[in-house]
Amino acid sequence: MHSAFSLRRLALVVMATGSAWLVACNNDADNKDKKEDSLATSPDTASHMQHNPSGPEAPMAMVKHAEVTIEATYPDTTLTGSAKFDADNGKVKMVLDITVPSKANKSVAVHLHQHGDCGDHGNMSHGHWNPTNVKHGKWGEGEYHLGDIGNVKLDGKGKGSITVETDRWTLGGDTTSNILGKALIVHGGVDDYKTQPTGNAGGRIGCGVIR
Numbered sequence: 351m352h353s354a355f356s357l358r359r360l361a362l363v364v365m366a367t368g369s370a371w372l373v374a375c376n377n378d379a380d381n382k383d384k385k386e387d388s389l390a391t392s393p394d395t396a397s398h399m400q401h402n403p404s405g406p407e408a409p410m411a412m413v414k415h416a417e418v419t420i421e422a423t424y425p426d427t428t429l430t431g432s433a434k435f436d437a438d439n440g441k442v443k444m445v446l447d448i449t450v451p452s453k454a455n456k457s458v459a460v461h462l463h464q465h466g467d468c469g470d471h472g473n474m475s476h477g478h479w480n481p482t483n484v485k486h487g488k489w490g491e492g493e494y495h496l497g498d499i500g501n502v503k504l505d506g507k508g509k510g511s512i513t514v515e516t517d518r519w520t521l522g523g524d525t526t527s528n529i530l531g532k533a534l535i536v537h538g539g540v541d542d543y544k545t546q547p548t549g550n551a552g553g554r555i556g557c558g559v560i561r
């Protein structure tokens with residue numbers, strides 16, 4: 351028998367290409383408590399960004415009441431919180447309640463950040479709200495950002511609250527005092543009230559926008 355075709359099939363060696371497999375490994379979540387608040391802007395940058403008349407920093411109508419609902423910025427962190435703001439007699443009173451079970455018996459830093467955007471794990475909120483262009487510090491002592499609410503002590507169940515009453519905030523009105531549209535950020539660490547311009551408070555574990 352003559353085979354019309356004497357084809358020898360060459361085994362095709364499929365070359366293992368060096369294609370890199372992207373390992374879906376999110377270290378952010380693991381490191382978020384230790385990570386520096388690296389996207390915080392300097393006081394100079396903050397001031398510059400607030401002089402955009404067409405942006406969200408333009409004057410708003412005054413209101414008597416505002417609220418914020420705070421949500422976790424990472425799916426593996428349980429965090430709930432809210433704050434109510436009431437304007438009366440030229441002052442704004444804030445009552446903030448947060449619960450972070452993983453931070454029971456610790457303190458966490460809370461600030462107002464300049465942009466009302468909780469995207470990218472809170473990093474889109476940029477740096478501390480600092481309309482007076484001063485240094486970061488402790489609320490009520492020397493120089494401090496108008497967003498420097500400070501540390502909130504949490505109890506054995508991770509619950510904590512803080513009240514701030516001040517004539518330096520307004521609900522609407524002048525951009526140098528209006529807190530509407532600012533982001534309220536809860537950090538994973540403690541504010542040392544010294545490190546510029548962030549207080550070295552760690553990653554951003556909770557965020558909400560004041561409305």
Ligand SMILES: [Cu+2]
Binds near residue numbers: 461537
């Ligand atoms: Cu902050």
Ligand SMILES: [Zn+2]
Binds near residue numbers: 478498548
């Ligand atoms: Zn600050």
